[in-house]
Amino acid sequence: MPxxxxxxxIHDYFDRxxxxxxxxxxxxDGEQxxxxxxxxxxxxxTRIPIRQAKQDPGSTAQSG
Incomplete structure (x- = not known):
């Protein structure tokens, strides 16, 4: 039965x-x-966290 x-x-997908x-x-360790x-x-x-820089294309990654 469907x-x-x-x-x-999309962030609700895993929980739902x-x-x-x-x-x-x-x-x-941050994974579910x-x-x-x-x-x-x-x-x-398995649900793994995505780094903010990868998740938000408008952000800039900083290395230091």
């Missing part, structure tokens, strides 16, 4: 999908990992 996940902001998937989310619920299948999905 389902719909309503996403208003995690709630839909009924899996368990764990965090370590969703372990799928058995009824969804086997496996994990």
């Amino acid at each position: 389902s719909t996940i309503h996403i208003e902001d 999908f995690s709630a839909f998937a009924c899996g368990q989310v764990t965090s370590m 990992q969703l372990s799928l619920a058995p009824q969804m299948g086997e496996g994990t999905i």
Whole structure:
């Protein structure tokens, strides 16, 4: 049966999908990992943080 996940902001995608998937989310070193619920299948999905300079094309990266 098809389902719909309503996403208003791309930054909400992982959180909304995690709630839909009924899996368990764990965090370590800034990464989040969703372990799928058995009824969804086997496996994990990992969310890694994106550096602000990579996320916002209008910003400038500074090295020092």
